[in-house]
Amino acid sequence: MKIVAAKKILKANDQQAAEIRSQLDAAGVFGVNLVGSPGAGKTTLLEALFAKLKGRVKPAVIEGDIAGTIDAVRMEEIGVPVVQINTDGACHLDANMIASSIDGLDLSSVDMLVIENVGNLVCTAGYDLGERLRIVVLSTSEGDDKAHKYPAIFQGSQAMFITKTDLLPYTKFDVERITADYKRLAPNGEVFLVSAVGGEGIAEAADWLETRCNKPR
Amino acid sequence: MKIVAAKKILKANDQQAAEIRSQLDAAGVFGVNLVGSPGAGKTTLLEALFAKLKGRVKPAVIEGDIAGTIDAVRMEEIGVPVVQINTDGACHLDANMIASSIDGLDLSSVDMLVIENVGNLVCTAGYDLGERLRIVVLSTSEGDDKAHKYPAIFQGSQAMFITKTDLLPYTKFDVERITADYKRLAPNGEVFLVSAVGGEGIAEAADWLETRCNKPR
Numbered sequence: 001m002k003i004v005a006a007k008k009i010l011k012a013n014d015q016q017a018a019e020i021r022s023q024l025d026a027a028g029v030f031g032v033n034l035v036g037s038p039g040a041g042k043t044t045l046l047e048a049l050f051a052k053l054k055g056r057v058k059p060a061v062i063e064g065d066i067a068g069t070i071d072a073v074r075m076e077e078i079g080v081p082v083v084q085i086n087t088d089g090a091c092h093l094d095a096n097m098i099a100s101s102i103d104g105l106d107l108s109s110v111d112m113l114v115i116e117n118v119g120n121l122v123c124t125a126g127y128d129l130g131e132r133l134r135i136v137v138l139s140t141s142e143g144d145d146k147a148h149k150y151p152a153i154f155q156g157s158q159a160m161f162i163t164k165t166d167l168l169p170y171t172k173f174d175v176e177r178i179t180a181d182y183k184r185l186a187p188n189g190e191v192f193l194v195s196a197v198g199g200e201g202i203a204e205a206a207d208w209l210e211t212r213c214n215k216p217r
Numbered sequence: 218m219k220i221v222a223a224k225k226i227l228k229a230n231d232q233q234a235a236e237i238r239s240q241l242d243a244a245g246v247f248g249v250n251l252v253g254s255p256g257a258g259k260t261t262l263l264e265a266l267f268a269k270l271k272g273r274v275k276p277a278v279i280e281g282d283i284a285g286t287i288d289a290v291r292m293e294e295i296g297v298p299v300v301q302i303n304t305d306g307a308c309h310l311d312a313n314m315i316a317s318s319i320d321g322l323d324l325s326s327v328d329m330l331v332i333e334n335v336g337n338l339v340c341t342a343g344y345d346l347g348e349r350l351r352i353v354v355l356s357t358s359e360g361d362d363k364a365h366k367y368p369a370i371f372q373g374s375q376a377m378f379i380t381k382t383d384l385l386p387y388t389k390f391d392v393e394r395i396t397a398d399y400k401r402l403a404p405n406g407e408v409f410l411v412s413a414v415g416g417e418g419i420a421e422a423a424d425w426l427e428t429r430c431n432k433p434r
């Protein structure tokens with residue numbers, strides 16, 4: 001595991017992000033920016049998806065956290081190459097942090113690079129990281145009003161993964177309401193209902209990710 | 218309901234916060250800054266606490282949200298005076314926003330002013346709002362690693378309210394682990410286990426809040 005400290009912004013974010021996108025495209029690597037609240041279940045979702053994609057897609061991960069390496073250790077434990085970025089208080093990753101981190105990965109043996117952003121529904125919305133796909137992770141226990149209250153992050157996304165569907169019987173989460181709100185913000189966005197605990201929807205989501213990963217760019 | 222748009226920062230935050238604290242103290246109003254992730258259950262907790270404190274403490278609320286008035290409407294529905302601040306994308310409230318909002322409240326009929334911050338475990342940590350008490354709300358469904366991953370917001374707090382304890386049987390949340398992490402960051406911090414659904418711990422938390430509210434400042 002490499003650990004990269006956040007640096008000062010060196011280049012304008014959009015310019016740096018465009019360069020990363022070109023770099024990843026040239027290397028045949030599909031970039032995914034995974035965003036969501038703290039505790040939405042981003043890391044657990046990755047564990048479930050990578051297990052399903054074993055032998056089909058070679059993943060690598062960049063973990064963004066304010067502090068610590070808890071999530072990166074979990075990725076190492078399942079054999080996924082990982083770089084940890086500690087943002088030292090910053091509430092989101094930016095393209096310069098990603099540019100510094102990519103050097104720590106052997107892109108020639110990677111099909112899909114998932115950037116797990118800092119847990120934050122607000123700040124992460126404003127920063128293109130050079131990805132081809134932005135996925136918002138929202139857990140059923142967070143409530144179905146989140147697209148209404150935090151529109152920007154949903155608006156810029158290509159998919160919403162509703163996690164922890166195993167908790168649906170114990171919450172008042174209305175899947176139809178959040179889906180309608182989401183579709184207003186992202187008319188072409190895909191919606192997946194998944195449970196890493198029960199396995200619901202993981203196979204379908206993994207198939208979709210693999211298809212997107214293999215699509216010519 | 219008054220709606221206040223976020224303005225440019227006019228005064229240094231700490232100076233403005235100190236002025237708010239003096240203003241609230243002079244008016245006999247106890248200020249609370251309520252922080253937590255999106256969907257941690259902050260508004261639902263307030264509904265439960267205010268129901269329990271009815272006739273004992275006169276509350277008012279300032280609601281901070283990126284967009285919308287969902288939470289402010291909920292406060293109006295239970296008869297609590299409320300001012301909505303829309304931050305227009307900003308990931309936290311600041312003392313200047315609070316200063317603008319307080320004018321919308323009749324402080325002479327308020328004992329406790331709860332500022333429900335934007336759902337965010339990161340940005341909210343850096344901004345004193347002139348409160349006397351900062352409470353971090355963390356739901357059991359968010360996972361027990363949050364104090365480790367987002368230390369700053371816990372460090373500056375006087376209490377942690379662990380919400381949604383009704384979901385404990387369905388999650389792997391370890392109360393002892395999070396409490397130990399929290400106590401390392403905030404040795405004098407109080408910990409309450411509450412469920413707005415089942416009512417667990419609400420009476421004790423309300424009693425504690427009332428005591429803090431009535432303590433001479």
